[in-house]
Structures are given as structure tokens and as C-alpha cells.
Amino acid sequence: MPNALTRIALISDVHGNLTALRAVLDDIESRGIDRIVNLGDLIGKGPRCAEVVELARERCEAHVQGNWEASLTDPDRPAGDTVGDWWLDQLTEEQRKWLWELPFCHDFTMSGRNVRVFHASAQSVFHRVFSDRDEDEFLAMFANTEATGDGPLPDVVGYGDIHEPYLDSGVGDRVLFNVGSVGNNLYEPTPAYAIIEGVHGSAEAAPFAVQFVRVPYDVESEIAYARRTSMPAQGPWEVELRTGVYRGSQQG
Numbered sequence: 001m002p003n004a005l006t007r008i009a010l011i012s013d014v015h016g017n018l019t020a021l022r023a024v025l026d027d028i029e030s031r032g033i034d035r036i037v038n039l040g041d042l043i044g045k046g047p048r049c050a051e052v053v054e055l056a057r058e059r060c061e062a063h064v065q066g067n068w069e070a071s072l073t074d075p076d077r078p079a080g081d082t083v084g085d086w087w088l089d090q091l092t093e094e095q096r097k098w099l100w101e102l103p104f105c106h107d108f109t110m111s112g113r114n115v116r117v118f119h120a121s122a123q124s125v126f127h128r129v130f131s132d133r134d135e136d137e138f139l140a141m142f143a144n145t146e147a148t149g150d151g152p153l154p155d156v157v158g159y160g161d162i163h164e165p166y167l168d169s170g171v172g173d174r175v176l177f178n179v180g181s182v183g184n185n186l187y188e189p190t191p192a193y194a195i196i197e198g199v200h201g202s203a204e205a206a207p208f209a210v211q212f213v214r215v216p217y218d219v220e221s222e223i224a225y226a227r228r229t230s231m232p233a234q235g236p237w238e239v240e241l242r243t244g245v246y247r248g249s250q251q252g
């Protein structure tokens with residue numbers, strides 16, 4: 001009698017976009033999936049960080065820290081560093097502490113594979129790995145580092161940070177994938193997340209799958225909400241949400 005397959009939804013980079021998060025959570029629920037892991041960057045860029053943090057805490061069984069959490073909620077953040085203050089001010093003291101204490105990675109076993117998820121790379125939440133990285137960067141995603149600790153070496157790695165979903169089984173039997181972004185996708189702006197399916201907690205080989213989902217949502221409603229606030233960088237953010245063109249590539 002085979003073990004039942006479990007599905008886990010992996011979400012990342014919500015970035016304060018509550019309308020997008022609600023749409024994605026509704027889609028996850030409609031599939032009968034009740035296990036969700038958050039890969040970081042709940043906050044920053046968008047208008048509703050506090051609400052997003054609360055909803056994610058309610059619905060996700062595990063979380064890892066993103067670069068926005070790591071830089072903004074650091075209790076030793078340099079006093080002169082005011083970039084991001086608007087977003088930090090949205091959060092309660094308790095939320096800041098919770099975000100600061102989030103773990104770097106989350107490891108588990110599925111269908112005989114060691115799965116590891118983190119925000120950006122095995123090196124650091126600030127070390128960005130794009131989809132066109134070279135083979136050395138690919139392999140480095142599967143290494144144990146000071147940040148990851150000495151857990152079992154992963155065969156499957158999922159991450160966020162670049163706001164662009166992809167899957168690469170480029171070297172050996174390793175699988176690297178990016179879950180995309182819920183609240184701030186680039187290239188194709190529709191919210192994205194991933195589902196992995198397999199026998200959870202099992203060291204025995206069994207079917208294993210990764211699936212990507214795109215969930216349309218009411219982007220204009222999130223933009224209308226943001227316009228009633230004094231959120232910084234609103235213009236470039238609106239272009240990102242509507243077109244997927246990164247603020248650094250937008251024509252002035």
C-alpha cells in the first residue's frame with residue numbers, strides 16, 4: 001500500500017500586496033492544499049505589510065527570512081539608514097521581532113529527496129542568483145554553508161528573491177527551482193507560486209512533482225489602496241505590478 005502523496009504550496013515575495021496574497025491563498029485552498037511554506041520578503045515595496053504578516057502567520061506552517069526582513073528588522077540597524085522606514089513603521093514591535101528571528105532555511109524530506117528552501121541562496125539572503133547563473137552558482141545552491149548549517153545536503157532546492165519562477169534540473173539529479181513572487185512578479189506580473197508533491201517525511205524513493213501556478217488578481221484594487229497612503233516609490237511600483245518591468249529598467 002503506497003503512502004499518500006502530500007502537496008505543499010510554496011509562496012514567496014508577497015511584498016505587502018494583500019490582494020495578491022488573498023488570491024493565491026484562495027487558489028491554494030480551492031485545491032484542497034492546507035500546507036504552505038513562506039520563502040520570505042513578506043514586507044517592503046507594497047502598502048500592506050502588517051496585514052500580510054498576520055495573514056501569512058495564520059496560514060503558513062513554516063517561514064524563512066527574506067532580505068527585506070533581514071535589513072529592516074535588524075535591532076542593530078544603523079540609525080542613519082532611513083531607506084525603508086515607511087515599511088518598517090507599518091509593523092508592530094512584536095511583528096518586527098518575529099520577522100527578525102525567522103530561520104534562514106527550512107529542510108524536510110519528500111519521496112526520498114532532501115528538500116531545502118531559503119530566500120535567495122545558500123550563502124545569504126542578500127546574495128542573488130538569477131535564472132541564467134553558471135554551473136558553479138547552480139552547485140553552490142546545494143552546499144551547506146555557515147547560514148544553512150550542517151543538515152543533510154539537499155537534492156532539491158526551492159527559493160524566491162528574483163521574482164521570476166523557473167525550474168532547472170541542470171546538473172546530475174539535482175533540481176533547482178524558483179517559486180516566483182506572489183506580490184511583485186517581474187517579466188510576467190501575474191502572481192506565481194509553486195506546489196511540490198510527494199511522500200512527506202519519507203526517505204524512500206517515490207513519485208515527486210513540482211508544479212507552477214499563476215493566479216490572476218485585481219491589481220487595480222491594490223494600487224487604489226496604495227494611492228491612499230504615502231508609500232514611497234509608488235510610481236515605479238505601479239509599473240512593476242501592471243507590466244512586470246523592474247523599476248531599475250523602467251524608462252524615466
Ligand SMILES: [Mn+2]
Pocket residue numbers: 013015041066161162
Ligand atoms: Mn523580494
